[in-house]
Amino acid sequence: MTVIVSQPTLESRVDDHKQRDGCEELVLDGGFVVPATNPSGFEAPQNNFYGNSFRDYYAQTERQKTVEEFYRQQHINQTYDFVKNMREEYAKLDKAVMSIWECCELLNKVVDESDPDLDEPQIQHLLQSAEAIRKDYPDEDWLHLTALIHDLGKVLLLPEFGPLPQWAVVGDTFPLGCAFDESNVHHKYFKENPDSKNPAYATKNGIYQDGCGLENVMISWGHDDYMYLVAKENGTTLPYAGLFIVRFHSFYPLHKHGAYAQLMNEQDKESLKWLHVFNKYDLYSKSKVHVDVEEVKPYYQSLIKKYFPEKLRW
């Protein structure tokens, strides 16, 4: 499946003279090459199965009310101090010991309230995105596995891992410690965030410097940062771009709108190219047509064996 969707040109905000036209070959990650064109012929669906365009946060549907209420709570409660505490708590990795596949199976129990396009159990989303990207990039096995694991951090919603409320696990992410960019969905709810009253966080860069690198930015806490931490601390051999995708795939203000781009360093800018590739499959593979879990399991287990230890600390 190839998803052909034009991405907004982030470089127009990052770097005025360099246009991203998808025609040049990009060499990243010490040898991984982003192919110049999409390899096969799948067209991205225009609408999700509710009949709305993807990521339409203003459609008049029942589901939208849940989604908007989700963002109200997320924008009020995610503060700089909250994220700092969460990072410390979850860095302990003392919640569980299990394999990647066991975690995939746990996601059978998880439904994401922030997502206007999908209300299926999350294991289907993992397999749908991984299978879609596998068809178009058959040789990039690390990318298939990255897709499989990218949302595993949603286990934070389960009792053994907190449980944390939805607003602390899912939804788009954004930096704390600087002004909230208007490209964040339902931006108006940030008015009620206590950080909005802190003058140190009120300017475009707040406490950060241009080019400081995303790894030095406090990003709202959730499944991205948690899964990044789990993968890294358990010694995964996935390439850097895979870890970057896991860590920043919900950072739509940056990868879709180019906001906060001045905070990136050179390595972030390189990895972002792969995140753009990945994002199409994450978003447009969402479907009511289920992947047969048992059929694809052996393939993904072989990848897990290649890139992860058998048991991980969570």
Ligand SMILES: O[C@H]1[C@H](O)[C@@H](O)[C@H](O)[C@@H](O)[C@H]1O
């Ligand atoms: O609702 C979705 C969902 O929670 C995804 O897993 C996340 O990555 C997206 O950014 C978010 O908008």
Ligand SMILES: [Fe+2]
């Ligand atoms: Fe996600």
Ligand SMILES: [Fe+2]
């Ligand atoms: Fe996802």
